[in-house]
Amino acid sequence: MPPRKTGHAKAQSFPAPNHDHAACATDALARAERLCRARGVRFTEIRRCVLKAIWQSHAPIGAYDILAGLNAKGARHAPMVVYRALEFLQANGFVHRVASQNAFIGCAHPDEGHDSQFLICRKCGTVAEIANAAVSTALANAAPGFAVESRTVEISGVCPHCKDHSHA
Amino acid sequence: MPPRKTGHAKAQSFPAPNHDHAACATDALARAERLCRARGVRFTEIRRCVLKAIWQSHAPIGAYDILAGLNAKGARHAPMVVYRALEFLQANGFVHRVASQNAFIGCAHPDEGHDSQFLICRKCGTVAEIANAAVSTALANAAPGFAVESRTVEISGVCPHCKDHSHA
């Protein structure tokens, strides 16, 4: 299979600035809808709007920015509305919380397991979710006697795209 | 007689519930004072008090709980006071922020590099800071092309001590 570079972001690669992001968002919403149907849970209008707001970009978005988007057309939703939707979306693996930024990011593979790590670009804000087996293995072996339940791995730095353009 | 476990916590081991924690705190404050002198920076009374509050235990403490401690004797410090001290203590490696809890924890080896990871016990709240070489290596290799600047690795679960006592 020939590598494609202009399709929607492939797992493990950092999202390029000029990729077809509309496809990312469309795909994510479609996946969520399909998975909700399969799981017998309701993908309501608010949940869809919140997920859509999160998929506006590959940068994490804060709950109150999501709220502003919800209310942009005159609605007067309260913060609870957003946090409840986020709770649902996280429980279903559609969204991850970026702890180091108190913000939220869409998940590109909500149907698989979630032993993943995040790369966060300090310059453009873009976040890439990776699932590196060596990291997972190392983490699993790092804490003998400790019963691991969840992991938060967030790596900050400069992404390849920003690095290439920083010598100007 | 069980093996003696009452010395102060050794690197890489999870702090035991009954260890001599007064020694942890005393040592941490003494180390901080010595390092500040060596670095030509001021270890002021407020900074000392904040660091002492943080070393009350091996569980992360929130900024406002630190503030309450500062103000316990009648003072009326504002939150800024605590956050400024925390900024200084973090910059000097005496304190780490636990992103997943918006709280702060003392560092047991502020004179070394800080490529470390945190184990957080869900039951007792205790946090162990470890520096696992395999994890560091795996993380370094996980993101080719990405210029890493800082890492947040926080593993939640149940510590060995709580696990041993959970069968009641």
Next chain:
DNA sequence: GAATGGAATGTTATATCGTAACATTCCTCA
């Protein structure tokens, strides 16, 4: 022992993030 200038702290106000509690509406299914 003043003058000075940066570091540290004091102070007020506000921004940002998150949840409790209870009322109402909506949807499903018997």
Next chain:
DNA sequence: TGAGGAATGTTACGATATAACATTCCATTC
């Protein structure tokens, strides 16, 4: 069609963090 649970509306509040500017402290210099 009428429960009954899920979802949302609404009000109020709690928790975390920073901006901006005034004042004080302290080491250095003259």
